[in-house]
Amino acid sequence: MDIFLQQLVNGLVLGSIYALVALGYTMVYGILELINFAHGEVVMIGAMVALSVIGALMGAAPDLPGVMVVLAGILVAIPACMALAFGIEKIAYRPLRRAPRLAPLITAIGVSIILQNLAMLIWGRQYISFPPLLPRASFEFFGAHITLLQIVIVALALTIMAGLWLLVEKTRLGRAMRATAQSREVAQLMGVNVDRVISATFIIGAAIAAIAGVMVSAYYGLAHYYMGFMLGLKAFSAAVLGGIGNLFGAMLGGLLLGVIEALGAGYIGDLTGGFLGSHYQDVFAFFVLIGVLVFRPSGLLGERVANRA
């Protein structure tokens, strides 16, 4: 029982990070029907920038409390990622707005490779460790072990999701985003500057990605130029699982995927008589993706694609 609860907790933490990243995929897909494969790299850049700032601050002001240092890292990473995403959209995707759908998709993969290599040149190939700045407090909860960091990650993720929902449902920009998602042409004729809305979508997704990047590197204690690839794939799987283009779908898909993965990792050894170990946990994400694509191509909360447009 305590293994179950422990893995459930771990899964929820991981899942809330997946959900944040998945939101970026799903928002862009909702508006442009583009799978922005570079989004995982934006997460990675967010982690890297934050770690650089954290490293510099620790050298320059060793007396600063750890939490403040990490916060400063996040506050620099967010605008850095926003600017990056703005540039990616403007340079790589906007010129292809009217091109066949395959062209921006290939471009997205290209951008992703470029960003990985740039990060490798800037930050090197080695793993960068996240310095032990955050309080290590933890609690027992019915036999499960919960750290303060885990609680903060989940709480922050839920807050961001709620904020995003409010933005999309209740504000003028959100209305313009939904209108643009349904019909770019008609939205323009209502006075919506579609280019600006698309930029805003990328920028908002990137801000969330930056936070997710810091979360994931703080959680695992590591960052690496290649970390965005697997994280991006899983978040994309989560978005598809929930129904790509649907915000709640991304949230639900992310949390579900995290839990499935954690439970899978916890029990796979028992289930296969020790044949497969917990390092196979990554496999689950893709089993889930395949399963969803076979049985429910539109995702759990997805609409049929024919209903959009």
Added chain:
Amino acid sequence: MTLLSVENITKRFGGLAALEEVSLSVQAGEIYGLIGPNGAGKTTLFNCMTGLYTATSGVVRLEDVEVQALKPHQIVKRGFARTFQNIRLFANMSALENVMVGRHARTHASVIGAVLRCRKTRAEEAGIRERAQELLRYVGLANKSRSLASHLSYGDQRRLEIARALATEPRLLALDEPVAGMNPNERGRMGELFRKLREGGVTLLLIEHDVKLVMGLCDRVAVLDYGRKIAEGRAEEVRNDPAVIAAYLGGEA
């Protein structure tokens, strides 16, 4: 005063000329009808005027401003709105929200204002909602504001499209077959709505097949056939024009 002038608009799709040297001018305050057989180029002309298509050559002026250099959202801001022949509402939004999107052209709130919940932003949002309610009342949909656009009846959807276009505060409203598929009763009520709009100071440009409605409603009419304007003038003059009769009934003009 000339509100809209179209001068020698040509639009080619590959080798096919959908519009050939079409010119017309709409006076402020009038109801101007654009008629013609299917495929005559009426909707293409609308698309060229509202910025969805780029004309191959020619000029469209709204008052003194050439609009073809502008983006669609800029044209809307200058007071030119339109509806679509095949209704194009935001199907997943409520009727009220559809109209609220139309207020986008006349409002300014930024994300930052919304995040900080500043007073100006909240007041603007309340104003958007209130104006949208008013417009729904105006077109007769006051009690449908919460319905999803896709759940409305056909006639109500047409009305909603008009309310949404009105939300942009147009001086010129272009309606693409606004009564298509309506029964005579609904058509009559739409005709009343158009007169009410004109009295409210909106100039109307109307694509329509229903000759009776056009003749009863429009001050002036232009007739397109195979991408060319074959007649223009007061409704009764146009009706008796041999070229128009030939275009509608077939045969040699």
